[in-house]
Amino acid sequence: MTAGPSHPPLAAPSPWVARFADLVANGGTVLDYACGSGRHARWFAARGHPVVAVDRDATALAALGAVAGVSTVQADLEDGPWPFDQGRYAAVVMTNYLFRPRFERMCDLVADGGVLLAETFMVGNERFGKPSNPAFLLKPGELIERTAGEFSLVAFEQGKVASPKPAVLQRICAIRGSAMGTLPQSPGGET
Numbered sequence: 001m002t003a004g005p006s007h008p009p010l011a012a013p014s015p016w017v018a019r020f021a022d023l024v025a026n027g028g029t030v031l032d033y034a035c036g037s038g039r040h041a042r043w044f045a046a047r048g049h050p051v052v053a054v055d056r057d058a059t060a061l062a063a064l065g066a067v068a069g070v071s072t073v074q075a076d077l078e079d080g081p082w083p084f085d086q087g088r089y090a091a092v093v094m095t096n097y098l099f100r101p102r103f104e105r106m107c108d109l110v111a112d113g114g115v116l117l118a119e120t121f122m123v124g125n126e127r128f129g130k131p132s133n134p135a136f137l138l139k140p141g142e143l144i145e146r147t148a149g150e151f152s153l154v155a156f157e158q159g160k161v162a163s164p165k166p167a168v169l170q171r172i173c174a175i176r177g178s179a180m181g182t183l184p185q186s187p188g189g190e191t
Helices: 015-023 039-046 058-064 100-107 142-147
Strands: 030-033 051-055 070-074 089-095 110-121 151-161 167-176
Touching: 015 039, 015 089, 015 110, 015 151, 015 167, 030 039, 039 051, 039 070, 039 089, 051 058, 058 070, 089 100, 100 142, 110 151, 142 151, 142 167
Parallel strands: 030 051, 030 089, 051 070, 089 110
Antiparallel strands: 110 167, 151 167
């Protein structure tokens, strides 16, 4: 699901991604998976991370072409050939996207000690609009199930959010392997 009429480009990073971004190794390469308009690619690049932004939308990728620190890969992540070799990333960021048949391959791109930051729609979102197709909606606890054994869970949330528009989401921050990350401070200053 790339940015389009139903998903306008967002300038600010997801608060979930921003909250756990400090877990990504300094200067580590970040993969913005199904990047859409590239809000996370731009944000991580501005923080000094080399970023690879991948999407099938050539127009969205063209707009990222001039962003320092961002390289782009145009690929159909659902039907096309897999665009990645054995490359590993310090972080893989996936938001507002789900394609189960390649979820495991996406997770395999996270390096040992690297971070998976995922946030997408889940069952219940159909009450608020698109996506409403069950193929694009996570089941309760699905991100935990899909990362169990390979990743150490740092944080997980699921439920209804009110902004930027009402939606039902599921979010995970996990580290590949048995490494333990330092939790960021909450907005109120507590850990």
